Amino acid sequence: MKLSGTRKIAAALGLAALTAAGPASAATTWLMASGYPEDNFHTKNIRMFIEEVEEKSGGELTIDLQPNDSLIKLDSIKRAIQSGQIPIGELRLGVYGNEDPMYILAGLPFVAPTYATAWDLKDAQKPYFDKLFGDAGMKVLYYTPWPGQGFYTKFPIEEASDLEGVKLRIYSTSTQEMGELLGFQATILPFAEIPQAFSTGLIEALFTSPQTGIDIQAWDNTDHFTDAGAIYTKNAVVVSSAAFDALDEATQKVVLDAAVAAEKRGWEMSEATNKEQQGILADNGMTVSQAPDWLIEKMKTIGGKMLVTWKESASPEAIEAVTPYFQAQGLE
Structure with a gap:
């Protein structure tokens, strides 16, 4: 039976309570929200990330992606992760400029006007974002740029x-x-x-x-x-620290390795699809x-x-x- 959006969020709330209580001892399912349709390259990249996680974890972690604003509206996903409604989601960083100016730096014209400079800026911003999200109970898994x-x-x-x-x-x-x-x-x-x-x-x-x-x-x-x-603004796939920490070490490594691959692939996909x-x-x-x-x-x-x-x-x-x-x- 297909769950409604409200019931899916309720299920995720139950998961958040479970993962906060201690390490996962059985197979885990994460409910994931994103704002874009299936044929968007961001969504395609997430699907490949999910497939790698599920395959290499041996089914210990599955991720149920609900794209295209079907579960939570894009601009509300960050708050939903932070509040424990869902364990993982995709954010568009530029919409949070009112929270911290770092979110909008990549959106300033000609500050990072090529894929190469956008990658370098991403690397420079990463430690700052790691702390910013970490202090809020979240962890950034990977970043993907929009085309010019x-x-x-x-x-x-x-x-x-x-x-x-x-x-x-x-x-x-x-x-x-x-x-x-x-x-x-x-x-x-x-x-x-x-x-x-x-x-x-x-x-x-x-x-x-x-x-x-x-x-x-x-x-x-x-x-x-x-x-x-x-x-070249960026999206980020972000996970609740509580949900991530509840995974065993082997599954955590699977997620992190898949995120490294997804980041590299996402930048390549963005550039290749632009023309x-x-x-x-x-x-x-x-x-x-x-x-x-x-x-x-x-x-x-x-x-x-x-x-x-x-x-x-x-x-x-x-x-x-x-x-x-x-x-x-x-x-x-």
């Missing part, structure tokens, strides 16, 4: 005045600031609300990845994708083009100003963690 970002519009972007007053959906406080500095009316909306926001006129354009454009069939509401690259996904946009009637030089330069200038503001708001510990990265990239 672009603008979905009904018109070609040819000059700065084209952007003035256009209602743009973005996904974080940093991209909201960027959008407003470019002249847009920028609004933060969850992924699942995009189609309805278009139908009601709340938004007219998007700034997001090719993957998200495909997930919500952006060609139904826009005609142009202008690729700017510039930003393919732009082709899918074109196949569905969209005009795909590179951002004009004036827009790139303006975004770089905005990114520099936003980084100054970020440094003013970040804690000394956060700044210390990423200073070596800033120095290597000439961002001091």
Whole structure:
């Protein structure tokens, strides 16, 4: 019998109580929430992670993934893990900028504008995030980047005045600031609300990845994708420390080894699918083009100003963690 979302969460609460009581002595099932559909590469990568865990643990740990906001809405997954509703989930880090500025650093334009620099920034941020999540009773298993970002519009972007007053959906406080500095009316909306926001006129354009454009069939509401690259934000798969600690050492090692493999694979999948996904946009009637030089330069200038503001708001510990990265990239 298929459990309802409420009953699944109730079952997870029972699991949380069990795992907090002591080490697992029998096969364990984790209920997992994520916000994206099955054909999203993030979800595909999670499925492969789950398969490896189940196979190499000999069935000692199974993970029941509920994708596409079907169990818990994406922006609520972090709280659900922290409160013990579920033991594991996928987060989009950029939505938590109001909690700590480190969450939005990767979302500043041209702070880490390639996969290589995004990987280096991830490594620099990792010890800080390990402590941040650890203090909240959670453990990050792995990170996966979104492809570079672009603008979905009904018109070609040819000059700065084209952007003035256009209602743009973005996904974080940093991209909201960027959008407003470019002249847009920028609004933060969850992924699942995009189609309805278009139908009601709340938004007219998007700034997001090719993957998200495909997930919500952006060609139904826009005609142009202008690729700017510039930003490679990250998702993270996070587990409750109580649930992880309740596993025996052998199963813990299986999970950690599978996470290492999933992180490497996820970065490769993101990069490999980027061009393919732009082709899918074109196949569905969209005009795909590179951002004009004036827009790139303006975004770089905005990114520099936003980084100054970020440094003013970040804690000394956060700044210390990423200073070596800033120095290597000439961002001091």
